[in-house]
Amino acid sequence: MWLHNSLAVASLCLPGALSNFLSPTYPSPRDLSSRNSHVATGWRNLTTRLDHSLHGRSNSTLSLLQDLTFSIGLFSTHDSGAETLQYHHAAPEILNASHGTNEVDGDSIYRIASVSKLFxxxxxxxxxxxxxxxxxxxxxxxxxxxxxxxxxxxxxxxxxxxxxxxxxxxxxxxxxxxxxxxxxxxxxxxxxxxxxxxxxxxxxxxxxxxxxxxxxxxxxxxxxxxxxxxxxxxxxxxxxxxxxxxxxxxxxxxxxxxxxxxxxxxxxxxxxxxxxxxGKSMEEVYQESIFDPLDMESSYSEVPPSSEESRCVIAGAPDSGWALNNGLSTPSGGLFSTLNDLAKFGVGILNSTLLSPTETRRWMKPVTHTSNLHYSIGAPWEIYRYTDPKTGIITDIYTKLGDSGYYGSISAFLPDFDTGFSVITASSKATRSQQTLFLIQQIVDTILPALTTQAATELENNYAGTYISPTPNFNSSITFTASKHGAPGLVVSAWISNGTNLLPQIPTIMGARDYRLRPALTTPGDAGQIAFRPATSPQHPVRAGDPSRLFTSFYDADDWTSFGQVMYANMYLSEFIFDVDSDGVVSAVSPAAWRVTLEKRD
Known part of the structure; x- marks a missing residue:
């Protein structure tokens, strides 16, 4: 979208003239599994409730999962310990099964139904x-x-x-x-x-x-x-x-x-x-292109051999679905895997292990809408648009659901957080499908707010603070503060550039008085640089379901139309580039147009 320069500059001076852009609200959290992590705390709370409901005397709605055998767990590209956040439950039919395993863990082999489509x-x-x-x-x-x-x-x-x-x-x-x-x-x-x-x-x-x-x-x-x-x-x-x-x-x-x-x-x-x-069989394709490169040694495109029966989760009689090779329908729903292997698969996708980063980003995008405002379709992604009930921030959850016969599953990816979760279930009960969806919802309701809180905490701990020029007698410094009210992100609370106070110029530099700095560009890997740009709040937000300002709010609601219009010597005024190490610790920031590096002071 091209705008005349005079319109672009004029719009910079209008408070709240623009709105958010599609990107993560925070840098991805690095700590999901430590005792101090909000994510680990949320997971402990969920699994404690599951324990009380499934093995105690609680009458909560979670007790409805008694007859569902399931394995659930997280994964993250930044914290390998996230894969230890698992929970497993064997229903009575598995505890008493005459075929397959009588208990479940991260290495138990399930049918994964239509998650096979993702493979x-x-x-x-x-x-x-x-x-x-x-x-x-x-x-x-x-x-x-x-x-x-x-x-x-x-x-x-x-x-x-x-x-x-x-x-x-x-x-x-x-x-x-x-x-x-x-x-x-x-x-x-x-x-x-x-x-x-x-x-x-x-x-x-x-x-x-x-x-x-x-x-x-x-x-x-x-x-x-x-x-x-x-x-x-x-x-x-x-x-x-x-x-x-x-x-x-x-x-x-x-x-x-x-x-x-x-x-x-x-x-x-x-x-x-x-x-x-x-010119290959699909069995060869899965093995050579995915299973072997990702070290998924417990995943199969045919019924696992009898030597693996002690690890297999077999709901009902084996000939009721487990023991049948799917033949031509294998690409649609015939694969077998474990929770631990699905974690390897999830990290492999988010890390671009098998595709280039560009190919991965292009793949993890919608292809079309559905008639539901909260649900889009990719290839073969089922994309749910989660709206945070407190901030209104949208997080896209890229998923593939599996639901066939006695078996259900989901692989869910949260690219904004470089994390995801897996669910695999089995039951011969007619309630299996609805119970699986109910379980997935419990994970989403627990983990999305926890991830957001953890990311906000790490933003404040790692990015907020004062950065000062290391050059002697060069009076330049900037202070970032994490927003605790209203829209989340960073704000500039003090800024001196070579002796000049730039705070009065913030509306012009940022494009609005009401803005929040959010990550827009990240170099690959755990260490490198993250560029922040301002997202600005609409002056008159459009309410959901209200089409009366659908078009008249265009310039009030679309940051994406105005990026890169205000520069100095070919550098963006509103871009701030942070240097980050492999632990997520920030050491410096560069206000791009000012061509200076300021070091963080504790």
Missing amino acids: TVLAGLIELDGEDWERPLSEAFPAFAQSLREHSNSLDPVYNTQWDVITPSALASQMAGIAQYGAPWYTDFLTTHAFNEAFNTSSPVTDPATYALPPVDESDPAIWPPCASIEHSVSGQCAPSDYTEGVASNPPIFLPWTSPSYSNNGLSLLGLAIANLT
Whole structure:
């Protein structure tokens, strides 16, 4: 966005003319696990409540988790001790199970359901190049090309899926607009009724006659996909060529790149595309691109070997879901892992171990909105926008949820804090899904405020204070104070530059009287430099759900339109660059345009 210089300079003098920008409110906290950390305290409070509810006589809502077996834990790129913040609970069915483990810990092996999708997309980002991601599926699968040829003169976008437009990137971001399932993992009343009749399990619920559905020509091969046979439905296995032939004729849900539509089918196709384009099996892809580099020795893309059964969390009978290899649906939901391995996976993503930092940042961004203001979609991220109830600050939580049969999970990432958490659960009870979501909510309600408080504490301890020029007889100093009221961040409470008091010039330098300095640029690694820039508060905040000032508040609510407009000799007036060591301790600050380094004095 370009603004005329006179407008830009004039806007600097308007109190509260601009607003916050999308970045962390604080530098990432370095201490999550010590006894003095607010995060560790919050975790102890949560786990104490869990203990009292699950093993004591408490009647709190947490006692609803009695029948849920689960493992939960944190991870951080700055504090390896965060991985010790774990909690595990074995429900009665696991305590008394005749197969698998009877107790759970960080090395217990669970099915992770659709968290597998996150591994599949990451593996694709590692293995494929940019051209592959935008290659039409009709070039990768002969069945799709054949379907297009058959409809070349009669293609109807309402009834015929446009496989020449759908790409791996559309599949990864749930923007392909295709069916959620393909045979044999879908429900078609005609085929289901036929199977029920064959097994003498007919039910009015799936009888077409119950719904007055018209008769169809049952000799038409299009209504009997190759993988819709009784054999395939029982085994869940299907050849890739048969599977793609079956889904080729599925009608679309939306046009590609129109609206997000969750599709397990899409991630199965993405796995097939990755295998086709690399010439490797997906088992090889997971092992070579993710498991081995991250030392995830307890993660599997097939049912773990019998030698590992003593570590496996098996809910219900083994043949009720645990012991079935997922075959083509493995990329969608067939992986197995442990809490400790998921921590390695989380740190590997946040640390850009497998992708470059630029690729990681580009990946961890939304692709589309949903109809919910608090929920966006990435590839394959499910992004929740958490609003702090006290400050109104928004924190984006990048997640992938897993929910299938007796197993549930989530991998959650908080890039603003360089941390995250994992949850994996198992239960044969019908309440498993809702209990898993309830447990996740308890972690979010506990950890997000604790992270914010810890980050604010470290900001005050490490960044606030007085910085003085080490040059003799050079009267330059600056004092930063951590804001304790209103918007969080740093403010300049005193500033002398070569004998000149700059406090009266703060509104011009910062762009407003009401501002807070927040981190905007960080050099990679634990040690280096962090550049702070001012975020300014809107003069008339727009209330949630009130569209009356949607456009008239544009310049009152968008800092992002005005960065980098006021400079001196090609350096930004409002940029302050702090030198930080590997422990997060700040030693100096450089007000960029003044070309001076001021050392911190205790």
